[in-house]
Amino acid sequence: SQQGEEDPQALSIQEGENATMNCSYKTSINNLQWYRQNSGRGLVHLILIRSNEREKHSGRLRVTLDTSKKSSSLLITASRAADTASYFCATDREETSYDKVIFGPGTSLSVIP
């Protein structure tokens, strides 16, 4: 099963509304990252949050991390049509330095103008 699981699988909102996506994971992590992918193109790195951090901001993006619940959330405020994309969380596990970064199945966000 996936290390990271995003919720919901799909989200549709009106332009100007806020969008919240959640990510749950199973094992201890070094860091958690969020990426955006537009229509089958390469992924774009949004934010990396380390295990000792609780919240990070970047422009209209806010990411929280709760290591006790093994969960993270990505909030996009004042959404725009251009935010329409798939959003993935990726976890970098703590177990060994030779572990790999694992991506969740993603949340498909549609922002309706």
Next chain:
Amino acid sequence: KAGVTQTPRYLIKTRGQQVTLSCSPISGHRSVSWYQQTPGQGLQFLFEYFSETQRNKGNFPGRFSGRQFSNSRSEMNVSTLELGDSALYLCASSLGPRGYGYTFGSGTRLTVV
């Protein structure tokens, strides 16, 4: 600075053939990871290379192989292609193997017929 360059962008191959995909990372990035993306399986980890050494490998058959050169450029090879190998192959580079966000290329879309 130039981004991650993947070549070719599109490829059509016949079952049984072999294919080589190329990835040039961002200058100064020494870590390269490869992912396979399909609608059914999502993003699946293939390999991770750092300083010409394969640090980790995903759960793919031995038909999938890769390497990294001294200039950090990486190639992956798939031999004896099967229909199920049709996918978007994404390369990602980072400064190091852990604790850094990835910069992805636009991917190579492989279609096996």
